[in-house]
Amino acid sequence: MSYVKPRLLKGMRDFLPADMRRRQYVISKIKSLFRRYGFEACETPTMEYADILDGKYGEEERLIYRFEDKGRRQVALKYDLTVPLARLVGMYQQELTMPFKRYQIQPVFRSEKPQKGRYREFYQCDVDIVGVNSILADAELILLAIDALERLGFKDFKVRINHRRLLSAIAEYSGVPKSQADAIAISIDKLDKIGIDGVRKDLTARGIEEKSRDKIIDLITLTERSETASPEDMLNQLRPILKDFSSAQDALDDLEYLFSTLKGLSIPSERYDFDLTLARGLGYYTGPIFEIYVAKPKIGSIGGGGRYGNLIGMFMRRNVPATGISLGLERIIDVMSELDMFPDNLDQIHVLVGLFNVETAVYSLQIAKQLREAGIFTDIYYQPVKLKKQFAYANKKNIPYVVMAGPDEQKENKLALKDMKTGEQRRMDLQQAIIFLGERYENQIG
């Protein structure tokens, strides 16, 4: 027989049942919350025509997986869920009810060099609101993201908020040519990592003139100084400085509205921050931008998003405003694993029906059948091996209860239900067992 060494492609992963318990736990919580906020599900294919994705991501475009298919079409694996959504809206305009609120939980692909918390295939959990100009939509997405993370047990995280047009205004204000605006954004985004002197050096290295550089640094230090200041105070400080730039005023208005809404929703102020240095890489953002940040495990952002005003317009003849936020499933899971945030009873199977001997096998199968009809997750042992082995199997699979039914039980039309944790075992009839297990696992039985 020929042998192929089993192996995985770089950055790709298998999920064993132990992994899937955690993934499904997180997905089901997120999904039910999305629905609670009035979003409906959507999916798009793994592959798109390459030109659907081209020209949307800026620098990051080099990370798109590209192939030629057998029909010599240029195809690409989807890189995020936002651009496919834009395509979808462009295609089904007439069939979609506006405003269109959809959630989408699917894998995306990026050919990056893998690291911890960085894979080549990973799931994003996106919620987007299409067709709404109001900043209220952005505020609600931030609320939703915070709600989701808190429900998963996150304690220490923060949503950093900035505005794309503020970044370009900074470039304008400092007198830097438009072509270098992105370079500035990238540079000041590193403030956390390399500090103010690092940014100064970096700006110089990027060929920014001294005069411009100092103006930029002044602005940044303003926000850095104000770490204790409220977002409102910071906006008020910026307003006079950027007075002559009308786009900056619009951005400041947006943010002011956004922050006052968040405040009005009673979101604790430690949950969000105005961060003038936040610059999201993706090219399509045009308005407020957000990033969800955890400090504890050094993994960076676990989600992000923002308003994209022109992207959908690239797939239709008019512009449609939209805003969205994305949660990174595997980073959320990585953080939760690291901080031991998963409940320890993520068991999926409630009871194992053991097999005493061949003569009573059918009786055992009947018990299992009826437990299943009652909605209880029931596994069964198929071979009449030593009870020791059957119990060991239940332990290994973390099954909390075992039913044994031998000749004695069958004679009385009963069964023995054993609690694997306490070792306690009681003889009862099937109905009693169904009631007992049914009450215990009420919330899981569908």
Next chain:
RNA sequence: GUGGAUGUAGCUCAGCUGGUUAGAGUGCUGGAUUGUGGUUCCAGAGGUCGCGGGUUCAAGUCCCGUCUUCCACCCCA
């Protein structure tokens, strides 16, 4: 994409300056007089030392290449 580290039984690792049949713990399989487990005891199976070349009388141990994982940069979920 650039730079660095790593790779030995299913898992976690040991193996000194190259030298005979590659080890431990854990896990796995079987057993300790046959209706009850997670403890203990006994026995056993399991390794092309990531893969491919090369140097040497001799390589897990040195050199080159390649792949994987991890770290930094870049960037991001």
